[in-house]
Amino acid sequence: EAGVTQFPSHSVIEKGQTVTLRCDPISGHDNLYWYRRVMGKEIKFLLHFVKESKQDESGMPNNRFLAERTGGTYSTLKVQPAELEDSGVYFCASSQVVLTEASTDTQYFGPGTRLTVL
Amino acid sequence: DAKTTQPPSMDCAEGRAANLPCNHSTISGNEYVYWYRQIHSQGPQYIIHGLKNNETNEMASLIITEDRKSSTLILPHATLRDTAVYYCIASYTSYGKLTFGQGTILTVHP
Numbered sequence: 001e002a003g004v005t006q007f008p009s010h011s012v013i014e015k016g017q018t019v020t021l022r023c024d025p026i027s028g029h030d031n032l033y034w035y036r037r038v039m040g041k042e043i044k045f046l047l048h049f050v051k052e053s054k055q056d057e058s059g060m061p062n063n064r065f066l067a068e069r070t071g072g073t074y075s076t077l078k079v080q081p082a083e084l085e086d087s088g089v090y091f092c093a094s095s096q097v098v099l100t101e102a103s104t105d106t107q108y109f110g111p112g113t114r115l116t117v118l
Numbered sequence: 119d120a121k122t123t124q125p126p127s128m129d130c131a132e133g134r135a136a137n138l139p140c141n142h143s144t145i146s147g148n149e150y151v152y153w154y155r156q157i158h159s160q161g162p163q164y165i166i167h168g169l170k171n172n173e174t175n176e177m178a179s180l181i182i183t184e185d186r187k188s189s190t191l192i193l194p195h196a197t198l199r200d201t202a203v204y205y206c207i208a209s210y211t212s213y214g215k216l217t218f219g220q221g222t223i224l225t226v227h228p
């Protein structure tokens with residue numbers, strides 16, 4: 001079974017440009033998460049989708065970031081316009097829906113997209 | 119989520135057991151303890167989780183103290199490939215969001 005995939009693996013853009021990151025979760029996983037690590041900092045949560053709905057977007061830094069998950073399959077994270085401080089590694093993770101109290105929401109991460117804003 | 123505290127770094131000889139401690143003194147009764155690791159340039163990788171009882175899988179063992187205020191991740195026979203940053207996270211299962219701290223940098227040396 002394929003794991004979480006992310007595209008592109010690297011992206012280098014100029015300040016003010018737009019970049020779109022893509023995440024394909026594990027097939028059948030309804031939960032999809034975005035995280036990022038900026039230089040020297042901890043991995044931070046950005047957003048959580050349950051199917052196509054945004055369950056929690058408390059970690060989105062500002063309105064330059066837009067996440068979508070049309071159809072409840074893959075997700076995109078658009079940064080427009082990009083700023084220098086957006087540089088970092090963006091991770092996507094997915095997990096199955098928690099159906100019972102005995103279930104746990106184990107998240108499986110993709111390899112990340114390294115974004116460099118010049 | 120409860121705050122966790124881990125030592126910033128640890129060393130371990132290849133083939134020996136690596137014991138990584140984690141303090142979570144404010145953990146609540148329904149928060150699980152999760153362990154993830156991040157090998158250089160890869161995404162975080164799930165290792166194991168537990169609530170009250172000790173747990174073991176093909177990767178590691180998790181020992182949780184009876185009062186649940188601390189836990190230890192055990193890699194029974196560390197290899198060079200286990201060199202990574204290890205994160206201990208306390209999380210409610212229904213919330214989903216994982217709060218990563220600084221973690222412990224484990225270096226396994228020959």
